[in-house]
Amino acid sequence: MLKEHNEWKLRMYEMTVLRNVCGVTRKDKTRNLDIMKKLAIERDVAVLQAQRLTYLGHVSLVGNNSFPKLFIHDHTRGTRQRGRLRKSWIDSI
DSSP states (O other), X not given: OOOHHXXXXXXXXXXXXXXXXXXXXXXXXXXXXXXHHHHXXXXXXXXXXXXXXXXHHHXXXXXXXXXXXXXXXXXXXXXOOSSSOOOOTGGGO
């Protein structure tokens, strides 16, 4: 589960690496999409979401009492903490 800030950092790092691979600096003022088209690369965030969907499909085929399925759908016992609820794994898909 990636928060927006972590997702932004991942995209920034990804573009830094791609710029180094192409030999392009920020001073060249080349757009990120142009660099990605040149290298024919898909965004890492999109790849992560595809992997999450694949895992969700795998877990949905498992029995109803399996731990991953219980945790993904938040069927846990106990009391919740005070304050705003944390974002669940299923909400990040």
